[in-house]
Amino acid sequence: xxxxxxxxxxxxxxxxxxxxxxxxxxxxxxxxxxxxxxxxxxxxxxxxxxxxxxxxxxxxxxxxxxxxxxxxxxxxxxxxxxxxxxxxxxxxxxxxxxxxxxxxxxxxxxxxxxxxxxxxxxxxxxxxxxxxxxxxxxxxxxxxxxxxxxxxxxxxxxxxxxxxxxxxxxxxxxxxxxxxxxxxxxxxxxxxxxxxxxxxxxxxxxxxxxxxxxxxxxxxxxxxxxxxxxxxxxxxxxxxxxxxxxxxxxxxxxxxxxxxxxxxxxxxxxxxxxxxxxxxxxxxxxxxxxxxxxxxxxxxxxxxxxxxxxxxxxxxxxxxxxxxxxxxxxxxxxxxxxxxxxxxxxxxxxxxxxxxxxxxxxxxxxxxxxxxxxxxxxxxxxxxxxxxx
Ligand SMILES: Cc1cc2nc3c(=O)[nH]c(=O)nc-3n(C[C@H](O)[C@H](O)[C@H](O)COP(=O)(O)O)c2cc1C
Numbered sequence: 587x588x589x590x591x592x593x594x595x596x597x598x599x600x601x602x603x604x605x606x607x608x609x610x611x612x613x614x615x616x617x618x619x620x621x622x623x624x625x626x627x628x629x630x631x632x633x634x635x636x637x638x639x640x641x642x643x644x645x646x647x648x649x650x651x652x653x654x655x656x657x658x659x660x661x662x663x664x665x666x667x668x669x670x671x672x673x674x675x676x677x678x679x680x681x682x683x684x685x686x687x688x689x690x691x692x693x694x695x696x697x698x699x700x701x702x703x704x705x706x707x708x709x710x711x712x713x714x715x716x717x718x719x720x721x722x723x724x725x726x727x728x729x730x731x732x733x734x735x736x737x738x739x740x741x742x743x744x745x746x747x748x749x750x751x752x753x754x755x756x757x758x759x760x761x762x763x764x765x766x767x768x769x770x771x772x773x774x775x776x777x778x779x780x781x782x783x784x785x786x787x788x789x790x791x792x793x794x795x796x797x798x799x800x801x802x803x804x805x806x807x808x809x810x811x812x813x814x815x816x817x818x819x820x821x822x823x824x825x826x827x828x829x830x831x832x833x834x835x836x837x838x839x840x841x842x843x844x845x846x847x848x849x850x851x852x853x854x855x856x857x858x859x860x861x862x863x864x865x866x867x868x869x870x871x872x873x874x875x876x877x878x879x880x881x882x883x884x885x886x887x888x889x890x891x892x893x894x895x896x897x898x899x900x901x902x903x904x905x906x907x908x909x910x911x912x913x914x915x916x917x918x919x920x921x922x923x924x925x926x927x928x929x930x931x932x933x934x935x936x937x938x939x940x941x942x943x944x945x946x947x948x949x950x951x952x953x954x955x956x957x958x959x960x961x962x963x964x965x966x967x968x969x970x971x972x973x974x975x
Contacts, residue, residue, distance in 0.1 A: 587616075587763065587764060588613060588616040588617060588618040588759065588763065589616065589617035589618070590617060590619070591617075591618045591619070591666045592618070592619045592621070592665040592666050593613050593619065593620050593621070593666065593667055594620075594621050594623065594662055594665035594669070594693070594697075595609065595613075595620060595621070595622045595623070595641075595670075595671065596622075596624070596625075596668060596669065596670035596673075596677075596690045596694065597622065597623075597624045597625070597628040597631075597632065597672070598624075598627065598628050598670065598672060598673055598674040598676070598690065599625055599628050599630060599631060599674050599676070600628075600631070600672035600673075600674045600749070601631060601672075601740040602672035602706040602740075602749035603628050603631035603672055604631060604632055605749060605751070605752055606632065606637075606672070606752070607632065607636060607640055608752040609669075609671065609755055609756065610622070610637070610640040612752055612756045613756065614640070614642070616756075619643070620640075620641040620642075620643060621641065621643050621646070621662060621665060622641050622643065622645045623646045623662060623690045623693055624637070624645060624646070624647045625674075625689075625690050625691075626647060626688060627674075628647075634647070646689055647689060648689060662693045663693060663696045663697045663698065665697075665699075666699065666763060667699060667700050667701075667702065667759060667762060667763055667766075668693070668694065668697050668701045668702070669701075669702045669704065669755065670694065670703050670704065671703075671704035671706075671732075671749065671755055672704060672705070672749045673705045673706070674705075674706075675705075675707045675711045675712075675714070677691065678703065678717060678720050678721060679716065679717065679720045681694055681703075681720075681724060681729075682719075682720035682721075682723040682724050683720070698824060699809070700728075700730060700762050700766060700809050701729045701730065702729075702730045702731075702732060702755075702759065703721075703730065703732070704734075704749055704750055705731070705734050705747075705749070706734055706747065706749030707747045708739060708741050708743075708747055709739065709743065709745030709747045711747065712734060712745075712746050712747040722941070722961075725963060726802075726941045726962070727805075727963075728802070728805040728806070730758070730762055732750050732754070732755060733750075734748050734749055734750065735748050735750060736748065765810055765967075765971075766809055766810055766811050767811050768810045768811060768970075768971070768974065769807055769811045769812035769970065769974060770810075770812075771811075771813075772807075772811075772812045772813070772848045772849065772974070773812065773813045773814075773815075773846060773848050773849075774807050774813070774814050774815070774848065774850075774851065775814075775816075775817060775840065775843050775844075775850045775851070776800050776804045776807065776814060776815070776817070776850075776851045776853060777816075777817045777836060777840065777850075777851070777852050777853060777854035777856075777887075778795075778797035778799070778800020778801055778804070778816060778817070778818040778819070778820075778822075778853050778854055779795055779796075779800065779818045779820050779854055780794065780795035780797075780819060780855040780857070781793075781819055781830075781831065781832055781833045781836060781855070781857045781884075782819060782831045782832060783832055783833065783857045783859070783860040783861060783884070784831075784832065784860075784861065785861050785864070785869070785879065786864070786865040786866075786867065786868050786869045787865075787866070787867070787868055789868075789869070790831075791857060791859075791860075791861065793855045793857065794855075794938040794939060795854070795939075796939040797818055797820055797853075797854075798940075798941065798962050799853050799903070799929075799943060799962050799965075799966070800818065801818075802961075802962040802963045802966035803851055803853060803966040803970065804816045804822070805824075805963065805966070806963060806966040806967045807970055808824075808825065810967075810970060813826075814826065815827075815843060815847070816828070817830055817836060817839050817840060817843075818830075819831060819836075819854065833856045833857055833860065833884040833885060833887065834860075834884070836854060836856060836887060837887045837890070840887055841890075841891065844894065844898065845896065845898075847898050848899065849898050849899040849900075849901065849973070849974075850891060850898055850899070850900050851901045851903075852887065852888050852900070852901065852923075853903045855905065856884065856888075858883065859881035859882060859883055860881065860882060860884050861880070861881060861882075862880040862881065862882045886921075888900070888921045889920070889921045892921050892922040892923040892924075893922060899924050899925075899973065900923040900925075901923060901924060901925040901926075901927065901973060902921055902926050903927045903928075904917045904926055904927070904929075905929055905931045906928060906929075906930060906931065906932075907930075907931050907932040908932065910928050910929075910930050910946070911946060911954065913928075914946065914948055915948060918949075918952070924950055924973075925947060925948065925949055925950075925973055926947075927946070927947055927948075927969060928945060928946045928948060929944065929945045929946075930944070935959075941961060941962060942960065942961055942962065943960070943962050943965045944956075944957065944958060944959040944960075944965075945969070947969060947972050947973070955972060957969070
């Protein structure tokens with residue numbers, strides 16, 4: 587499965603760096619092309635000569651040694667997967683904060699496909715609050731993390747922090763690359779965020795949707811090889827992104843792109859109502875103690891596209907604060923879409939503006955599948971696997 591794949595390995599300054607020699611051999615044996623980028627500190631643990639001999643390729647370490655027309659960190663980003671192993675506490679923290687002060691970090695920052703982080707460190711470092719927070723940040727941004735195991739550490743103690751064995755990293759690489767092909771050739775349009783219904787030039791009505799679930803779906807769909815269009819109420823980087831503000835604008839874009847997509851996933855929280863009379867001028871405060879805004883119904887995008895005769899697969903989301911399953915089942919019947927993903931917004935640990943979710947996937951026949959609480963990235967991956975099964 588790794589034959590002819592281009593694998594980029596990033597090595598940082600950890601004692602487990604020597605084990606990467608074996609990982610390179612496993613990849614090479616499987617027929618992969620291996621390139622290696624190291625941090626300057628990694629070269630205290632392994633030599634360029636060893637890595638070069640095993641990978642049969644040049645080993646990159648310096649941003650400023652540019653021989654070819656392309657800067658290295660851009661050329662290296664053409665690999666199919668970037669495996670950072672061992673990932674030191676230092677590099678993990680820099681990655682999570684967009685710091686690019688060496689070639690490995692600059693490459694990771696520019697890299698658009700799947701990055702696998704394989705941490706290795708002393709137990710105290712692993713349990714450090716900031717390291718854990720930075721790992722969560724990376725996980726929520728779509729990085730894969732192969733967590734360390736418990737065992738004897740180079741510092742002479744026993745505990746969590748031991749890098750996974752080369753064979754396990756190899757298997758994880760295969761698993762990730764396998765899933766990256768799953769949606770190859772599929773075109774998916776995903777909507778995200780809460781629409782903004784304007785009252786006057788400075789005010790609008792919106793809702794608590796952060797767009798994180800839609801972003802996670804877009805990221806995972808892209809990782810799985812799909813051609814993704816993200817229609818969102820905020821600017822998103824790394825996607826073909828169309829920004830819309832109101833329900834009307836979103837409706838227009840979704841309908842215009844309906845037929846050319848294989849699937850539409852409506853995670854956006856589209857306002858049910860908009861203000862009837864938009865005021866061209868800012869509304870001034872007057873002497874009265876109250877004011878009335880008249881609202882009129884917005885188009886029901888999910889229902890309208892589900893009713894189209896020739897349409898792709900349509901997936902809707904519903905956020906309910908009570909009777910979750912009952913309301914979700916009634917919604918899928920009313921809207922006529924293929925799947926409804928239901929989440930409970932009465933809980934403050936999942937749903938709106940959080941990094942985790944717990945959902946039910948309901949199909950047209952009202953068959954229901956529960957996904958346990960997990961990061962929105964993991965939930966997104968499972969939703970995509972289920973609906974494209
Ligand atoms: C002998 C030795 C072993 C080390 N092992 C680790 C390790 O396993 N994990 C880690 O996070 N840092 C380890 N460090 C500390 C890192 O080398 C240090 O934080 C360095 O700044 C990492 O730089 P880099 O992330 O740019 O490679 C070790 C340091 C020494 C001297």
